[in-house]
Amino acid sequence: MTTQLMKGNDAVIIGALAAGCRVYFGYPITPASEIAHAAARHFPALGGVFVQAESEVAAINMVYGTAGMGVRCMTASSSPGFSLKQEGLSYCAGAELPCVVIDVNRGGPGLGNIAPEQSDYFQVTKGGGHGSYRLITLAPNSAQEMCDLTFLAFDLADQYRTPACLLADGVIGQMMEAVDVPKARPVPFDHSDWAVRGTPETRHLITSIYLEADALEAHNLKLAQKYQRITENEVRFEEYCTEDADLIVVAYGVVSRLASSAIDLARQQGLKVGLLRPITLWPFPSQKIAQLAETTKVFLSLELNSMGQMVEDVRLAVNGKKPVYFVGHCGGKNFGCQEIVDLMKKYL
Amino acid sequence: MKIYEKPAAFYDEFSRKGGNVKTTHYCPGCGHGNIHKLIAEALDDMHLTEKTIFVSPVGCSVFGYYYFNTGHFQASHGRAPAVATGIKRANPGSIVISYQGDGDLAAIGTAETLHAANRGENITVIFVNNAIYGMTGGQMAPTTLLGQVTKTTPLGRQEDLHGNPVRMAEIIATLPTAHYVERVMIGDAKDIAQARKAIRKGLQNQIDGKGYSFIEILSPCPTNWGMTPVDAKKWLKEKMTQIFPVGLLKDTTEGQEGKWYRQFADFVPEKTDAYLEQLVDVGHLASLDGVSAPDGLQCKFAGFGGQGILTLGLMFAQLAMRAGSKVSWIPSYGPEMRGGTANCSVNIAQKRIGSPLAETPNLLVVMNQPSLEAFEASMQPGGLLIYDSSIVEKAPQRKDIRVVGLKASDMATELGNSKVANVILLGAIIAALDLYPIEFVKESLKGIIKKKALIDINLEALIKGYEMAARR
Numbered sequence: 001m002t003t004q005l006m007k008g009n010d011a012v013i014i015g016a017l018a019a020g021c022r023v024y025f026g027y028p029i030t031p032a033s034e035i036a037h038a039a040a041r042h043f044p045a046l047g048g049v050f051v052q053a054e055s056e057v058a059a060i061n062m063v064y065g066t067a068g069m070g071v072r073c074m075t076a077s078s079s080p081g082f083s084l085k086q087e088g089l090s091y092c093a094g095a096e097l098p099c100v101v102i103d104v105n106r107g108g109p110g111l112g113n114i115a116p117e118q119s120d121y122f123q124v125t126k127g128g129g130h131g132s133y134r135l136i137t138l139a140p141n142s143a144q145e146m147c148d149l150t151f152l153a154f155d156l157a158d159q160y161r162t163p164a165c166l167l168a169d170g171v172i173g174q175m176m177e178a179v180d181v182p183k184a185r186p187v188p189f190d191h192s193d194w195a196v197r198g199t200p201e202t203r204h205l206i207t208s209i210y211l212e213a214d215a216l217e218a219h220n221l222k223l224a225q226k227y228q229r230i231t232e233n234e235v236r237f238e239e240y241c242t243e244d245a246d247l248i249v250v251a252y253g254v255v256s257r258l259a260s261s262a263i264d265l266a267r268q269q270g271l272k273v274g275l276l277r278p279i280t281l282w283p284f285p286s287q288k289i290a291q292l293a294e295t296t297k298v299f300l301s302l303e304l305n306s307m308g309q310m311v312e313d314v315r316l317a318v319n320g321k322k323p324v325y326f327v328g329h330c331g332g333k334n335f336g337c338q339e340i341v342d343l344m345k346k347y348l
Numbered sequence: 349m350k351i352y353e354k355p356a357a358f359y360d361e362f363s364r365k366g367g368n369v370k371t372t373h374y375c376p377g378c379g380h381g382n383i384h385k386l387i388a389e390a391l392d393d394m395h396l397t398e399k400t401i402f403v404s405p406v407g408c409s410v411f412g413y414y415y416f417n418t419g420h421f422q423a424s425h426g427r428a429p430a431v432a433t434g435i436k437r438a439n440p441g442s443i444v445i446s447y448q449g450d451g452d453l454a455a456i457g458t459a460e461t462l463h464a465a466n467r468g469e470n471i472t473v474i475f476v477n478n479a480i481y482g483m484t485g486g487q488m489a490p491t492t493l494l495g496q497v498t499k500t501t502p503l504g505r506q507e508d509l510h511g512n513p514v515r516m517a518e519i520i521a522t523l524p525t526a527h528y529v530e531r532v533m534i535g536d537a538k539d540i541a542q543a544r545k546a547i548r549k550g551l552q553n554q555i556d557g558k559g560y561s562f563i564e565i566l567s568p569c570p571t572n573w574g575m576t577p578v579d580a581k582k583w584l585k586e587k588m589t590q591i592f593p594v595g596l597l598k599d600t601t602e603g604q605e606g607k608w609y610r611q612f613a614d615f616v617p618e619k620t621d622a623y624l625e626q627l628v629d630v631g632h633l634a635s636l637d638g639v640s641a642p643d644g645l646q647c648k649f650a651g652f653g654g655q656g657i658l659t660l661g662l663m664f665a666q667l668a669m670r671a672g673s674k675v676s677w678i679p680s681y682g683p684e685m686r687g688g689t690a691n692c693s694v695n696i697a698q699k700r701i702g703s704p705l706a707e708t709p710n711l712l713v714v715m716n717q718p719s720l721e722a723f724e725a726s727m728q729p730g731g732l733l734i735y736d737s738s739i740v741e742k743a744p745q746r747k748d749i750r751v752v753g754l755k756a757s758d759m760a761t762e763l764g765n766s767k768v769a770n771v772i773l774l775g776a777i778i779a780a781l782d783l784y785p786i787e788f789v790k791e792s793l794k795g796i797i798k799k800k801a802l803i804d805i806n807l808e809a810l811i812k813g814y815e816m817a818a819r820r
Contacts, residue, residue: 002628005662005669005677017624020615023438046623047613049437053430054463061427061460065403065434068421072615073438091424175704176662176677178669181628184620196419198435198442200398205364205413207422212366254704261702336707 002181008146009034009173012102012166013042015150016074018182021100022048023073025062027055027081030114031170032104035076056081060088060101067097068206069198070191072154076102078170079120080111083128089163090129093223094208096194098157100150101135102166104173105253105304107331115332116170118253121309124167125282132220134227136164136234137281139252143177149279151182158189160230167281169304171254171334236279237288241267245274246297247348250289250314252278255302255335262340273344281310289317299324300347302340306330323347355388357397358415365414373411377577379534379567380408383476383547384415386540387445390548391418394555400443401435403428405457407449408482426457429464432471438612443554444471451481454490454514461516468525468559470608472550475516475562478569479588486572490514493591498572513591517564521597527559527604529597533566535585539594549601557609558601566592639788641672642781643698648706648723650691651715651736656770660713661692663774663796668696670792671784676704689719711781713773715739715756734776734817736769752780754816760809768809775813786814 006014012035016024024039040050049066053059059075066073077085082103092099105120107113127133136156138149146168153164196204210216240260242248251259256277266273276292278285289299299318301311308326315324325347329335354360361369374380391397397418404412406425413420419442423431428446436444446464453461453475464471480498481487487500491513495504505513521529528550532543543565550561566588568580575583647664651657658679665677679692693706710731714720717740727733729748737743738757754776760769771793778789790807797803 002625003669004628005666005675014624014627017620020617020620022613022615023434025434042623042627046620047611049612051433051437051467054459057427058430058433058460058463061424061430062434062437064423064427065421065431065436066438067434068431069435069439071438073434087424088427095422171678171704174678176665177701177704178675181624184617184624186617187615196401196421196435198399198401198419198439203398203417203419205420205422207413207420209410209422257701258703258705260700264702334705337703338707 003178004181005176006143006179007034007174007176008140008143008168009104010038011143011147011179012076012150013038014179014181015147016100016154017042017046018184019072019151019154020184020187021072021074021154022046023066023071024050024075025053025059025073026075027053027059027077029078029081031106031173032076032078032081032102034173035102035104056084057088060085060092063099064088064092064095064097067092067099068095068196070098070195072187074100074102076104078104078106079108079117082120083123086123086129089135090131090133091208092163093127093133093135094131095206096161097163097206098161099163100153100157100166101163102150102168105167105169113332114170116254116304116334117330117332118169118255118304119306119309119330120167121281121303121305124165125284133223134282136160136162136230138164138166139279139281140166140168140172141253141256141277142172143175143179146172147179147182156234158187160226162226169253231283234280235283235285235287237285238277238279240275240277242274242276242292242296244272246272247274247300247344248292248296249273249275249300249302249340249344250278250310251275251302252281252310255304258335258337259302259340262337262344265337266341266344269341271341271344271348273348284313284317286313286317289314290319293318293321296322298322298347300343301326302335303328304330304334355385355392357388357391357417359417362414365411372415374408375571377568377570377580379478379565379569380476382534382540383474383543383565383567386544386547387474388416390544390551391416394548394551396443396551399441400445403432403435403444403446405448405452406483407452409447409449409452409476410483412447426452426455427460428452428457429460429469429471429473433464433467433469436469436471437610440470440610440612443551445474446471447474448476449482450475450477450479450489450491454516462520462523465520465523465526465560465562468527468608470554470557470559470610472554472561473563474547475564476567477516477564477592478567479513480569480572482569482572491592493587515592517562517597520562525560526562526598527600527608528553528561531564531566531592531594531597533584533589533594534568535581542594553601557606558604559608564592566594638785639671641698642668642696642783643673645694645696645711646706646709647694647696647711647713648691648709649694649713650689650719650723653690655715656767657690657713657715658692660770660774661694663771663793664777665694665696666796667784667789667792671788673698674701676701678704689716689722691719691723711777713777715769715773717741720744732780734773734780736773750780752776752817752820754813756813759812763805763809763812765805768806771806771809772813775810775815776817779814779817786811
């Protein structure tokens with residue numbers, strides 16, 4: 001195993017390489033550009049493709065083209081750019097194309113700023129484009145996870161024939177940590193029954209158009225069943241000190257790191273507090289939260305946005321059994337560990 | 349006779365269409381039928397059907413997949429050239445046809461059209477220009493003629509309200525990487541023969557790797573023009589060609605080497621592993637004898653941009669990683685960057701790093717006055733503050749912390765390279781914290797410093813700072 005100190009954004013491309021992806025289409029945007037820089041350096045060096053597209057819209061449609069051949073490919077962006085990709089993602093979901101999209105969340109709405117936020121939760125996890133669909137959404141909280149969850153995202157995308165997204169924040173993207181570089185592994189999926197490859201046997205049709213009502217309903221129900229399978233099988237989360245906790249913080253990304261330090265501080269002061277960190281934001285760990293609602297007294301959703309986004313899913317999962325509070329920062333402001341301890345005291 | 353045969357590149361029956369599987373969905377007198385046939389015959393004759401991938405975006409062209417016995421991508425409105433790029437780059441051996449109407453290509457997809465041409469994508473674009481939106485029922489297209497009545501120009505297209513018809517072939521032809529650009533029309537037999545030739549040339553260019561081919565085809569739309577098929581052809585030949593003259597606009601493919609065939613290599617895990625291996629520079633960890641992994645360090649490094657303060661933080665983190673600790677390094681970015689301090693947080697722990705920020709550092713290293721003022725108060729009691737007293741004029745005020753000031757910048761200038769002040773400070777940190785044997789730091793720096801010519805001066809600086817701090 002080789003270890004390298006690297007930025008989370010660079011780690012994404014290391015994970016992608018190991019997963020067998022060598023096709024990248026993207027458009028520059030802070031704070032996600034290092035992902036494109038790394039792809040431009042490494043993909044062509046291995047005989048792969050890097051194209052700087054004319055727009056985010058073009059980039060996701062280039063992804064659509066490569067993904068329709070069953071070839072692993074990706075794009076990355078930050079919030080305003082991700083908004084632009086939504087149409088293309090809807091097409092990818094509708095045509096059931098496996099691909100990986102990274103969103104390094106920055107401040108919004110509009111041009112906002114380039115500082116870290118978690119305000120894209122809705123637009124990523126709820127199927128932000130038109131039509132009924134979901135994106136598998138993974139939320140890394142370290143450079144190692146930027147690498148490992150990118151690798152996993154490719155496998156999940158291929159397994160379920162659907163786009164998978166990494167939703168990171170600016171801190172996780174810009175932070176350097178030691179990353180164990182994974183071994184490359186052959187792609188264990190065969191898409192020859194649907195992928196179009198310019199061969200006599202693969203003259204299939206990649207499409208999301210179903211003109212007849214019956215056909216489109218059937219297609220949507222098939223997608224819904226797939227999303228149900230994903231919900232049943234792919235929930236991932238991490239628990240920290242939840243066993244005896246009276247208050248459970250729900251947080252992802254950088255906030256989960258801050259919260260874990262705050263929990264260490266609070267536990268020293270005798271506060272029974274814990275952390276549930278969703279690793280998959282969709283599918284959301286609703287069952288786990290419902291289970292914790294039986295034992296804990298109160299939930300606190302800490303997010304980097306102004307009105308609370310994930311908190312809605314926490315409330316749905318808790319289903320009124322216990323109080324659920326939300327506290328947020330945005331615009332690049334972040335929680336302090338002592339502040340989190342104070343919040344815990346306030347809501348306990 | 350051959351002309352009465354249905355080309356084999358068409359399906360026998362159009363079963364994807366549902367109902368009337370023998371006929372197309374096109375209106376009587378529509379040019380799409382002719383153009384489809386010209387393409388299908390070319391695919392037959394050139395033996396391309398089996399390797400062709402046909403991209404159909406939104407508009408009347410959306411149903412290409414009803415008819416051609418090829419691979420198919422349905423694309424979103426205007427994005428066919430982007431989709432075609434994605435296909436061709438990862439599958440250069442396929443034949444990719446981007447078949448687009450005027451709204452698709454010249455309005456909503458102008459950017460994709462222009463930039464695919466500008467990259468010299470090795471694809472064939474068939475641009476069906478009928479001066480109107482057909483599928484949506486007869487609205488103004490970017491190519492609608494002045495005076496032409498449409499659903500959205502009920503008084504006729506007017507220059508001062510709607511602008512002029514867009515001549516895409518002329519625009520595309522200005523790009524050096526648009527290698528073959530021709531405008532043809534579905535007029536009389538002679539015109540159609542020219543269209544046949546152009547389509548074949550566009551496909552041959554792709555086979556030969558000669559790059560981007562753009563074939564604009566003027567095509568009648570009797571239904572939305574409100575004309576009989578006969579009148580429509582007449583209008584096309586008499587009126588449309590005045591604005592859109594047919595003919596060859598550009599051809600730089602003759603004698604060209606075919607360098608626009610771009611290779612795409614298969615994924616070989618072993619090659620990828622070897623590549624990743626050479627990327628990683630921690631191949632030669634210094635001997636760990638006598639080195640223990642540091643724990644519980646929360647550090648802030650702050651100074652002016654350009655002093656190497658972020659690099660100092662990074663070197664400190666790399667040393668800890670080599671010594672076996674978990675580390676995190678994060679630069680401040682955003683609002684904090686303004687106002688004279690560039691800073692980074694470094695956290696070092698043996699087990700787990702929670703917060704990667706350094707809100708209450710126990711090691712603060714500052715290289716300018718504003719940084720000292722910004723962060724001194726946040727330090728943990730008993731922490732270590734190291735500062736460059738060449739630059740920081742007002743000494744730290746806190747009495748409950750250890751303070752080490754040394755004239756790092758002056759010492760660096762004496763050494764002959766003002767840029768090594770940060771490494772002098774590194775030496776001082778190592779000594780003041782008694783963190784590692786100095787031999788370990790020296791060996792590690794040899795791997796960390798990328799420019800080999802700078803290793804000696806940096807080692808000299810390291811020792812200087814180390815000895816200076818060790819004497820205190």
